[in-house]
Amino acid sequence: MTISVAPPLTSAPPQFDLEPQAHVIASDAEAIEVAKTLAAEFVAGAALRDRERILPAAELDRFSKSGLWGITIPKSYGGAGVSWVTLTEVIKLISAADPSIGQIPQNHLAAVDVIRATASEEQKKLWFGRVLSGYRFGNAFSEAKSKHVGAFETTLTPDGDGYRVKGEKFYATGALFAHYIHIGAVDPAGKVNLAIVPRDAEGLDIIDNWSSFGQRTTASGNVRIDNVRVEPEGVIPAYLGGENPSTNGAVSQIIQAAVDAGIARGTIEETIQFVRNNVRPWIDSGQEHGYEDVFTIAQIGDLKIKLHAAEALLEKAGRAIDAIVVEPTEEGVTAAAIVVAEAKVLTTEIAILATNKLHELGGTRSTLGQYNLDRHWRNARTHTLHDPVRWKFYHVGNHALNGVSPPRHPWS
Known part of the structure; x- marks a missing residue:
């Protein structure tokens, strides 16, 4: 993978922990208390990060290592399985402090829910285990050049015992800070899957060109996917979540x-x-x-x-x-x-x-x-x-x- 940086945005890709060890939160009450603590930390530098466009890599490490990115994982897989009322309160607390940081886990949490609802048992154990360890998903879903937001030109094709994915994405919130990128791609049957690949996958190019006047430090730029290899465990049948x-x-x-x-x-x-x-x-x-x-x-x-x-x-x-x-x-x-x-x-x-x-x-x-x-x-x-x-x-x-x-x- 390469990371391209377009001036006058960040001059270097963000550095973060590539082998995290996260705390595992045990209850709804603990999740709220942890979020309150982090919010008090994040609010202090929010204005400066926005003004100077300082990407919150260190803050995201604190956020995900706290265990909050894994709280929706069911108890049967080792997570807290918190109420969605609790999850929204956590997001509100963090977003009140810094809404860019509050937005970044949105696609991660959505991917976790897709895995919960549509993946095989083996895939759930694999990916839930990684999330509980502190690994983050980054979004590569929407496309700027397609007919509408739900139209995908990114393709997923069989390749031996695995697959290849090819396309280009925009609004890729969280990808710049992610350990794994989940890519929305259409298989030969026209079904939308999530194709999960490591951030250092060959042919994956994350481009920090997000120039919006708001949510400036989400780094929601482009992702180019040039014939990237996807292992079978990384292909999640997301379409089932809409069909059922x-x-x-x-x-x-x-x-x-x-x-x-x-x-x-x-x-x-x-x-x-x-x-x-x-x-x-x-x-x-x-x-x-x-x-x-x-x-x-x-x-x-x-x-x-x-x-x-x-x-x-x-x-x-x-x-x-x-x-x-x-x-x-x-x-x-x-x-x-x-x-x-x-x-x-x-x-x-x-x-x-x-x-x-x-x-x-x-x-x-x-x-x-x-x-x-x-x-x-x-x-x-x-x-x-x-x-x-x-x-x-x-x-x-x-x-x-x-x-x-x-x-x-x-x-x-």
Whole structure:
């Protein structure tokens, strides 16, 4: 594998532990406490990492070695098998501190769920064991040149006792920091599989050319796959998660919603601190301090209420996923997809509203470069573009009015 770096981005590939030994978390309560500890560490350098585009390789080592990247692995395979309510709280806590770090495990966790739902027993034991040791999956799924997000031109073809995969990917969040790359590829029958290969596989080229104004340190650039060898244990029949009832689509979406809820939570807390410490009262308020302005107080109240509503729906969505992990049914999968879509709408709306209100309530000085507060809006606006919430309204309405279930794919 080669790693290409396009200036003016990072000047060298990130260095991280290639042979990790992770702690294994035992319970939901431990997962939450570990996430709180890490969030307190990550928030300290978040503004600087965003400003200077310092890739969080060391932070990701801390994150995955803590055991949090393996908490959804079932107890029967040595994991904690935590509730999806707990998982979303973990993602919210980390994303409130630094949403780039909070987003990076999304594709890893989605891949873990695909393996759980569709892989053979031998594959589950292999890959779950590696994840529990601290190894990370990096995404090579979406393609920039295909007709739409669900269309794949990357191919998976038989080659002796294994396979070869060839194509090009974009939005490859986490690939630059990963031990293994899971590649979405179409087999000769037209079915989408995950092809998992080592990061140093011959013909694999990870390119750090992510230039978005937000989520700057996710390094979500390109991956070129030039006839890369895939061993049989690395081919996961991901298509089965769409053909049959499964958690896969809802899992992919709920993690995205949790990132947005975390952005909103972190932004609202920063808004409160900024108003308390830096904002003058408006000339017509008759108050001594900015935080005494009745309109500002009301706006903070409105943000808190909307955040709590979004978080309540997110919790409901987590419980809906919990209900279909062991025995997914058509009805249960539809119910989970609907409530996850509802949560995605509200978390998107509060993330964008909160990051905009920060500047409205913080005033002109909140735009000064020394604070770098615009990173919150940039992150929210960028991340919420992952999949359009206008389609969430449609799917929720179509189910309520016409009884039509949402489609089963990672973007629904």
